[in-house]
Amino acid sequence: MGLDGRMRTVTEVLQRGRGPIPGDHYLPAAPVNVVWGRLPCETDAAVLTIAPGDTVTIDTVSHEGILEDQGKDPLAFFGGHGVDAAAVLDDAIEIAATLARDPSADGPHVVTGPIRVEGARPGDLLAITVVRLDPRVPYGVISNRHGKGALVGELPRGEANVSVFAPVAERDGGLVGLLPVVEGGERVVEFPLAPFLGTMGVAVAGGERPHSVPPGSHGGNIDINLLTEGAVLYLPVQVDGALAYVGDPHFAQGDGEVALTALEASLRATLRFDVVPRAEALREFGDVLGPLVRARGYIVPTGLDPDLNVAMRNCVRAAIALIRARWGLDEHLAYAYLSAATDFDISQVVDIVCGVHARIRESDFAGVDRG
Numbered sequence: 001m002g003l004d005g006r007m008r009t010v011t012e013v014l015q016r017g018r019g020p021i022p023g024d025h026y027l028p029a030a031p032v033n034v035v036w037g038r039l040p041c042e043t044d045a046a047v048l049t050i051a052p053g054d055t056v057t058i059d060t061v062s063h064e065g066i067l068e069d070q071g072k073d074p075l076a077f078f079g080g081h082g083v084d085a086a087a088v089l090d091d092a093i094e095i096a097a098t099l100a101r102d103p104s105a106d107g108p109h110v111v112t113g114p115i116r117v118e119g120a121r122p123g124d125l126l127a128i129t130v131v132r133l134d135p136r137v138p139y140g141v142i143s144n145r146h147g148k149g150a151l152v153g154e155l156p157r158g159e160a161n162v163s164v165f166a167p168v169a170e171r172d173g174g175l176v177g178l179l180p181v182v183e184g185g186e187r188v189v190e191f192p193l194a195p196f197l198g199t200m201g202v203a204v205a206g207g208e209r210p211h212s213v214p215p216g217s218h219g220g221n222i223d224i225n226l227l228t229e230g231a232v233l234y235l236p237v238q239v240d241g242a243l244a245y246v247g248d249p250h251f252a253q254g255d256g257e258v259a260l261t262a263l264e265a266s267l268r269a270t271l272r273f274d275v276v277p278r279a280e281a282l283r284e285f286g287d288v289l290g291p292l293v294r295a296r297g298y299i300v301p302t303g304l305d306p307d308l309n310v311a312m313r314n315c316v317r318a319a320i321a322l323i324r325a326r327w328g329l330d331e332h333l334a335y336a337y338l339s340a341a342t343d344f345d346i347s348q349v350v351d352i353v354c355g356v357h358a359r360i361r362e363s364d365f366a367g368v369d370r371g
Helices: 003-007 074-079 090-098 278-285 308-327 331-341
Strands: 025-027 034-036 048-050 055-059 110-117 125-135 139-144 162-171 174-180 188-192 196-202 219-221 232-236 244-252 267-276 292-295 298-305 343-348 354-361
Touching: 025 048, 025 110, 055 110, 074 090, 110 267, 125 196, 125 244, 125 278, 174 244, 196 232, 244 267, 267 278, 278 308, 298 308, 308 331, 308 343, 308 354, 331 354
Parallel strands: 025 055, 048 110
Antiparallel strands: 034 110, 055 267, 110 244, 125 232, 125 267, 139 162, 162 174, 174 188, 196 219, 196 244, 232 292, 292 298, 298 354, 343 354
16 A cells, blocks of 8 residues: 555544544634744734633644745645645645745744733743644655755755655554655655644743744744653743744654754644742742753753754753752752763754753652752
């Protein structure tokens, strides 16, 4: 059976309003609810207002298949890869047809939001818990574009950008992505899916929308693949109501994301939004200056900078500060612990601002009195 046959065996397409919607609220990715190429700022109006502790089921749309270098026509793009018209998301079709961006000035990402969380104030942390992630389609795209990726000037080889179509199949109760060994061939490489949202953020202060590509203290395009179901992302709130947003959905990504994108594909995300007051945040984590993750038994500080070496050093400093604040270790002992027991992973090297994250095992401190 060929790739198309395998793709058709997967699951229903989650068009707007169809399929599981378990959240207290539902936010579809209609054009009025998304921003394309930029991230929300303080002056943007919320498309939804919720109370702390509420869950929201949010539809996200991948930018792959709607971009200008792909024809800005998802029906034609995906149809060219054997996808039936009914399996192309209506949201993607509408966004491509009705919204515009400036490719020379804006990023590629479609973000859904912003969502106002009542009571969130600057100095607090917004905690976003990933409750559930459902693939909306049984396929995705991995792209490499000129001037982007880890091997700029080396790949892609030809003049054109490269977008690799990757169907999804079911294997032993799980989902895998499929890549041909040779373009157009029948033999495939299979790799497991681990869906997550590459972009999760809060609005910045002021009236200027940030570019959607570089991450920052606001979160945004952090591309940390630990943010699968059950993970929590903490972000320092910068404006009243936080004005949270999500996007850049992935089915899978290796640390580094070296080709520019990973397996980009649309997800339906159910998230819970909680507010951690500043006093509590300081007791738990110290002064959090950027994205902080808890996932799979790890607490995960981050470091960001256009220079990967500086990003690494920033992550080490953030990790030392966290350990000192949370568990009271002397600075030199925290530094020693990190060297002996903590993995520092490259989140990504392709988003203008590079990212590094540290996986600190919380169980290692089970016998430490936090006071």
